[in-house]
Amino acid sequence: MKKSWQIFWHFFFWISMISFFMFIAHNNSKIATVNLLVTFVGYGAINIGLFYLNYLAFIPKFLDKKNYGKYVLYVLLAVVVVGFFKYGVGWIFHEYILTGRNGKTINFASYYTSALFTSIIFILLSLLLHFTVDWFLNERIQRDLENQRLTAELALLKSQINPHFLFNSLNSIYSLAYQRADNTPDAILKLSEIMRYMLYECNDNKVDLAKEVQYLQNYIDLQKIRFGEKCYVNFDIDGIISKQQIVPLLLISFIENAFKHGVANDPASPILLKISVDEGSLHFYMHNKKHLLNRDAAGGIGLVNVKRRLKLLYPGQYHLNISDINDTYTCELSLVL
Missing domain, CATH: 3.30.565.10 (Histidine kinase-like ATPase, C-terminal domain)
Structure with missing residues (x-):
């Protein structure tokens, strides 16, 4: 698949998912539209960014090269930083994000724990996508190699037919020539x-x-x-x-x-x-x-x-x-x- 099509389908998937969850939340609660936009669009963009940071940077640079220590370190650092960033966004939109239904402010520990949990989910999703794509690619490579092997074997078998046939036929003609x-x-x-x-x-x-x-x-x-x-x-x-x-x-x-x-x-x-x-x-x-x-x-x-x-x-x-x-x-x- 061409890279432009990959970008299109990724973009289409995330837009569809955000729209779907916004629709569900809007129909099942009385949350204001502004609150929904900030929560799903703003935080969705942050989580998606973390998803691709892991998928496009950390995994190929560290995990694929079996540098597991650095990979875990960078992922943890990214999750911690993104958690604080989410809290900062929440503080900016305090009335929509950090204010509960009872009017009380959500404390930092509860909000930060929730932000970390969400970030870890997107990290795991990017890992799942990576391993799934790798599995399909390896399967296709194995099929291609097997097809190439079978094609080469068939070509060899077919190439053996002509000399074998010619050998037997020339023996027959030799017999005729010998008898004049x-x-x-x-x-x-x-x-x-x-x-x-x-x-x-x-x-x-x-x-x-x-x-x-x-x-x-x-x-x-x-x-x-x-x-x-x-x-x-x-x-x-x-x-x-x-x-x-x-x-x-x-x-x-x-x-x-x-x-x-x-x-x-x-x-x-x-x-x-x-x-x-x-x-x-x-x-x-x-x-x-x-x-x-x-x-x-x-x-x-x-x-x-x-x-x-x-x-x-x-x-x-x-x-x-x-x-x-x-x-x-x-x-x-x-x-x-």
């Missing part, structure tokens, strides 16, 4: 289309689901080029995907694992992939037969990555179930788009 396959150029062209999407379409927090599905299809096509006619994959889409959005590069790790660790050349056990979209939710299903001899000795980062991204980007809005038993691997993911 005629469709190697087609594989390279398909990879360039995939990388173009990853570089230029995935910079936003979410992308169109239709584009993400096309990206997955391109990857599957790349794998079909690699395996040739012996690649058996069933990829089904159910529901309307043109009006939905999803976090980019979220599902690719599952499909990569299906080709990397699964059996894609068995017509009896094809890789099954299905995406169903219904009323703002997505259900992804994958099932493949495992290639027991085709394991990544270094351990993959893909699934660890996607699990962490799901936790950060869809907290409480997803359910992931992975079944890795015997010679089959099944993955089911449901999330709110």
Whole structure:
């Protein structure tokens, strides 16, 4: 909030409070208007001045710097001096302030004690405001730091996807080149289309689901080029995907694992992939037969990555179930788009 607005709201608050208490006092007593003005406006200005003396001077200069001894000393000195000042104002307006309803003059001890009590209340109010503002500022700083940390972590996780994907894809193309396959150029062209999407379409927090599905299809096509006619994959889409959005590069790790660790050349056990979209939710299903001899000795980062991204980007809005038993691997993911 700009400083000018802060001053305005502080001014508005005090004017409102003084007016409110004057209205209450006027309706519940027969005190003269002049008496009310002197009491609430004059003494209100003194108390408000003490409030800001503590809030703007004593607290930042002594309390925030943990110089507690000086802080207590200056506050006590200010309260004592303001108490005498209030009595001086009361003496000037003797007939309105120091004269009771019975016509007798209020003695110094009673009046001064009351003045000290009021001053201490405004000191405590300024302390309460200070600690409240500090608490909210610290909360906001903590939230900002947490958001920055999560943003940095997500950026790191996303940056890991491209090298991981490229590493696996280049292995596939290397296999084609090693075999001197005629469709190697087609594989390279398909990879360039995939990388173009990853570089230029995935910079936003979410992308169109239709584009993400096309990206997955391109990857599957790349794998079909690699395996040739012996690649058996069933990829089904159910529901309307043109009006939905999803976090980019979220599902690719599952499909990569299906080709990397699964059996894609068995017509009896094809890789099954299905995406169903219904009323703002997505259900992804994958099932493949495992290639027991085709394991990544270094351990993959893909699934660890996607699990962490799901936790950060869809907290409480997803359910992931992975079944890795015997010679089959099944993955089911449901999330709110």
